Amino acid sequence: MTDAAANQNLVVRDVTPDDEAVVRDLVTAAFPSDMEARLVHTLRHCGALVLEQVAVDEQAAVVGHVAYSRVTPAAVGPGHALQVACLAPVSVWPDKQRAGIGSVLIRSSLRKLKELGEDLVLVLGPPSYYPRFGFDPVLARKVQGPYAGDAFMALALTDTGSSDLPIEVAFATPFQEFE
Ligand SMILES: CC(C)(COP(=O)(O)OP(=O)(O)OC[C@H]1O[C@@H](n2cnc3c(N)ncnc32)[C@H](O)[C@@H]1OP(=O)(O)O)[C@@H](O)C(=O)NCCC(=O)NCCS
Helix, strand or coil: CCCCHHHCCCEEECCHHHHHHHHHHHHHHHHHCCCHHHHHHHHHHHHCCEEEEEEEEEEECEEEEEEEEEEEECCCCCCCCCEEEEEEEEEEEECCCCCCCCHHHHHHHHHHHCCCCCCEEECCCCCHHHHHCCCEEHHHCCCEEECCCCEEEECCCCCCHHHHCCCCEEEHHHHHCCC
């Protein structure tokens, strides 16, 4: 295992209501403004989240957070029945970044998403970061929606996630602020 966090005994678990305040502070600290923290809050409370998890260290402190929200395929087309999720945002405290926490959190949460029956995961982010988890901008070209380009990547978790394409998708309503 190459992740530095392999030695940190991180636990990745689902978010509980008790985590909401620290998650808001963490997401706000990780990004230049509180826009992403507000996005998480809105997604959570409009029922759009498929999975929300935190990474917790040995002292039980929350050190990372990731949210996946529902993406809706168009009612027609080969991929109309696919279960599609969007990874956004992912956050690690600034003074704890680049120590492997984000990698442990993303890998673990992707395994959980697969267990939950998700077929396809989409992300918009740095092309230098997400391919290490299997995200692929070429696969994402078969996903039509508001995003395009090399920063838009897709990861199939099942065979149908890569075979039942192309699809047209709509992201959860709170993302319209980012389009
Ligand atoms: C992105 C983020 C979640 C990654 O978590 P992390 O714990 O720092 O990442 P890891 O330690 O697991 O991975 C480190 C690698 O990620 C790269 N990386 C980290 N943040 C990056 C970024 N914003 N863009 C590109 N690469 C990034 C590092 O360069 C390093 O690469 P290397 O392994 O080739 O040296 C974290 O840096 C963060 O919270 N950043 C601010 C918020 C953000 O940009 N979120 C993602 C938006 S899509």
